[in-house]
Amino acid sequence: MQKKVREEAKRKFIEFLEKKDFRITNQRRIIIDTVFSTDKHFTxxxxxxxxREKxxxxxxxxxxxxxxxxxxxxxxxxxxxGKPYKFYDPNYSDSPNHNHLICEDCEKIVEFDxxxxxxxENEIGHKLGFTVKSQNLQLSASCDVLKSKGACDKKTCD
Amino acid sequence: MQKKVREEAKRKFIEFLEKKDFRITNQRRIIIDTVFSTDKHFTxxxxxxxxREKxxxxxxxxxxxxxxxxxxxxxxxxxxxGKPYKFYDPNYSDSPNHNHLICEDCEKIVEFDxxxxxxxENEIGHKLGFTVKSQNLQLSASCDVLKSKGACDKKTCD
DNA sequence: GCCTTTGTTGAGACATGGTGTCATTAAGAA
DNA sequence: TTCTTAATGACACCATGTCTCAACAAAGGC
Known part of the structure; x- marks a missing residue:
């Protein structure tokens, strides 16, 4: 990840902490630094x-x-x-993506809106008598078409 | 749940065990009886x-x-x-519903198509370059509107 | 810089959902 | 009825995650 993006994320987090009157501690700085030194999802x-390495x-x-x-x-x-632990994904866009497509073949995770x-969803929720608070849509998919074109494999997809 | 359905489920389970060369034990009988003596989801x-009550x-x-x-x-x-434990739903085989709404307030689960x-979903998958194989949609919702009308509380919702 | 206030921290006990081990039990076959 | 061995119960164990509390340190005032 680019240093610029990392710095920007750090700034946003500090801003968030200040707004909430939370303290900007060394540990919080280390954690956000760690999160934004990778592009990958993590647990x-x-x-x-x-x-702790840092x-x-x-x-x-x-x-x-x-x-x-x-x-x-x-x-x-x-x-x-559906695993017993959650995954987290550094998110630099402002879009509130909660929908994910996971490729069964190459394990690539794509977020979409x-x-x-x-x-x-809201209509259905309402019809059933509820107010939808949040949603989680997970598509399991296959990239075999891309693969056959040589455009998608473990290397290029991750 | 009707006795017929329960007996049918039991028969299917025993059939399954026999096909797999698994033993038909008392405990397995008790468990399937228990599962199909309710319509409710359970953990x-x-x-x-x-x-154990039985x-x-x-x-x-x-x-x-x-x-x-x-x-x-x-x-x-x-x-x-997304909770640290899983839910199970009896009598799934006849309905292809994979979409669920779970109420944050009363834990009621509604299946819908x-x-x-x-x-x-298929359109999006295709646009992203994938073939959607299966999908899983979960809505977290609130029944507070129903609750305020006195139509939904722990008792009526479960 | 030095205090003071109070949010934050680390350590580890604890909670919870679930798995592994192993001596004992019992299902199914002969 | 006896034999073989899958299945079981009890319980130790594991993993993820939460809670408690004494000690620490950030932010602000001096």
Whole structure:
């Protein structure tokens, strides 16, 4: 990830903390630095390991306490793929993507938005007597067409 | 749930076990009886409690070992709502619903279908260069409107 | 810089959902 | 009925995640 993007994310996080009257601690700085030194999705435990590589003083509790701040500030996306742990994704766009397509073949994860789907979801929720608060759409897909063209394999997809 | 349905499910499960050369044990009989004595979704721990009400000899291990058999035999559907535990739904085999709405307030789960959403999903998948194989849509919702009308509370929702 | 206030932290106990081990039990076959 | 061995119960164990609390340190005032 580019340094510029990293610095920008850091600035946004500090801004978020200031707005909430939360303190800008070394640990929080280390964690956001760690998050934005990768493009990949990660788990809480991975983030803990990476952060502790940078600074042994970062504790598990702090990582688990900081992750909700990162998701609340929209700098990180929380994703659930039915595993007993969650995945997180550094998110530099402002779009509130909660829809993911996971390729069965190359494991690539694509985020996407759809106003149409969102609208239908709200309609259905309302019809059933509920107010939709959040949604999670997961598509399992195959890139075999791309693969046959030599355009998609483990290397190019990740 | 009607007795007929329950008996039918039991028969199917026994058939499944026989095909796999698995033994038809008392515990497995108790567990499938328990599962199909309700229409409700349940968690593994709930199933354990219910089964133990019928027969104290059923152990946690056996419940956790039997659930994969039930999902494999398509008699029960496993659902993940991002909580640290899974939900299971009896009598799944007859309905192809993969969309669920779960109420944050009363934990009610509603299954629904939407051809419209499915169509859009396929379009999006194609646009991104993939073939959509399966999909999983979960809506987190609130029944507070119903609640304020006195139409929905823990009792009526479950 | 030095205090003071108080949010934040690290360590580790704890909670919870689930798995593994192993001696014992019982299903199904002969 | 006896034999073989899959299945079981009890419980230790694991993993992810949360909670508590004494100690620390950020931010602001002096």
């Amino acid at each position: 809480a435990e991975q983030l803990l390991d990476w952060a 600074d042994k003083s970062v504790s598990r509790a702090t990582v688990y306490r900081t992750l909700p701040l990162l998701t609340e500030s929209k700098l990180v996306h929380e994703m659930d793929f 759809s106003d149409k789907i969102e609208k239908i | 593994a721990e709930q199933l354990l409690d219910w089964a 027969d104290k000899s059923v152990s946690r291990a056996t419940v956790y070992r039997t659930l994969p058999l039930l999902t494999e035999s398509k008699l029960v559907h496993e659902m993940d709502f 939407s051809d419209k959403i499915e169509k859009i």
